Amino acid sequence: MTQGPTPPFDPLEQTLLHASCVALRGRAVLIQGESGSGKSGLALELMAYGAELVSDDQTVLLELDGALWATAPASIKGLIEARGVGILTAKSCGSAEVVLAVDMDAEEQRRLPHPNEKTIAGVRVPVFHKVDTRYFPAAILQYLRVGRRGPQ
16 A cells, blocks of 8 residues: 555645545545535544544645645544534544545436546546445445446
């Protein structure tokens, strides 16, 4: 596992996004979407399967040597909202390298989609669109573990 920067990131070099982020073995997924789109809910599901919280609702990002790193603002580190339950505490893993983004505002319709990418803070990152199935969190964790096979 690559050693990332130590939080807090330099405020002049960081980007703050409205996003949640969890990591597995230092590899993070950035979960983006409008308020109420299910960012925190997906993060909680991933955490139930073994991921660790990086940040909920607001994520600080930093490009370092071509990699994208995420951490939480100090004021919300270790906190995650569970809609209808309240603010929960969680172990935070500090910083992690973002290797995947999930767009909760776009729903994937194709059975075998071609890979999507977007640029976040100057770094190209693979993107999954929301999939409305019970196995979506498990698929994300499998991607964090070993990646994805290219287009068929």
